[in-house]
Amino acid sequence: MSVLLSVRELTHRYGDSVAVNNINLDIQAGQCYGLLGPNGAGKSTTLEILEGVLKPTRGEVLYRGLPIDKNFKQEIGIQFQSTTLPDHLTVYDCLKLFSSFYQSHTPIPHLIKQCQLSDIADQFHYTLSGGQRQRLLLALSLINDPALLFLDEPTTGLDPQARLHFWQLIREVKQQGKTIILTTHYMEEAEQLCDQIAIMDRGEFIAEGSPDTLLKDNFMPQIVELNGEYSERDFDGLPVKISRCAGQTRVECHSFNDLLPMLNASTGSSSGMAVRKPHLEDLFLKLTGSELRL
Numbered sequence: 001m002s003v004l005l006s007v008r009e010l011t012h013r014y015g016d017s018v019a020v021n022n023i024n025l026d027i028q029a030g031q032c033y034g035l036l037g038p039n040g041a042g043k044s045t046t047l048e049i050l051e052g053v054l055k056p057t058r059g060e061v062l063y064r065g066l067p068i069d070k071n072f073k074q075e076i077g078i079q080f081q082s083t084t085l086p087d088h089l090t091v092y093d094c095l096k097l098f099s100s101f102y103q104s105h106t107p108i109p110h111l112i113k114q115c116q117l118s119d120i121a122d123q124f125h126y127t128l129s130g131g132q133r134q135r136l137l138l139a140l141s142l143i144n145d146p147a148l149l150f151l152d153e154p155t156t157g158l159d160p161q162a163r164l165h166f167w168q169l170i171r172e173v174k175q176q177g178k179t180i181i182l183t184t185h186y187m188e189e190a191e192q193l194c195d196q197i198a199i200m201d202r203g204e205f206i207a208e209g210s211p212d213t214l215l216k217d218n219f220m221p222q223i224v225e226l227n228g229e230y231s232e233r234d235f236d237g238l239p240v241k242i243s244r245c246a247g248q249t250r251v252e253c254h255s256f257n258d259l260l261p262m263l264n265a266s267t268g269s270s271s272g273m274a275v276r277k278p279h280l281e282d283l284f285l286k287l288t289g290s291e292l293r294l
């Protein structure tokens, strides 16, 4: 794999406030790279700089090893959170209009098939459901057959079926060899789609790596959630990590089976218990805290 996009010592200020603070990153060709972080972490600012839409206060963005220039726009596709489309255009008209912006473009029938727009091709865009609209916006971002695709919170507001369906479309885009940079607030989305993620907080990267590696580095293999408050003493001698919140105890351990004798002795039953693997959501909360950001 080769590095497609890199960022060196990137900083962005709005007045006196630092939104992005000296970040570095390398995105490999063909990767899906996820930018995660709480509200106000600096994701959108970073994304806009990577897209070439916003000029950074300091630092540089390199595409295929060179500073981005005016040709960069021909190489990328952007699915914005919302795009203002002219009134009274059908889905097909929108695709036709966007195709006219580029010297060469993906054939429209191909995009209609790929993004599953056949049944709504003649429908006015403003009549589309949330899921249909996201599929149209994805098709529009693919119109110039970009090597690099930016997806800014693409499934926000979609119902679970539409989200799962959209994920499948993204997987198919990835299989075509395209590189994807994604921002999302859905940890499951990042876990499902991303090869590499960066968690941002207060303008800085606080973790970066593959979801699997980050989870292995930060958690023991199993998490047991128990109703009730247990203390370290209850687990005396066992290699566990304990945290308590709202009347529940969360026990990280190598294997749930190791805890069984102790649990049976202390409660006489294993009711009110859940055993699961650690998820990115656990990591996100561990690194960024669980207090509400105001």
Ligand SMILES: Nc1ncnc2c1ncn2[C@@H]1O[C@H](COP(=O)(O)OP(=O)(O)OP(=O)(O)O)[C@@H](O)[C@H]1O
Pocket: 014, 018, 019, 037, 038, 039, 040, 041, 042, 043, 044, 045, 046
């Ligand atoms: N145009 C702007 N002018 C001034 N401050 C801004 C501007 N845009 C963003 N900020 C500030 O910069 C910081 C980072 O904002 P940014 O939108 O990049 O975060 P984010 O991680 O994308 O947040 P969210 O998840 O809520 O979209 C925040 O403190 C925000 O208030």
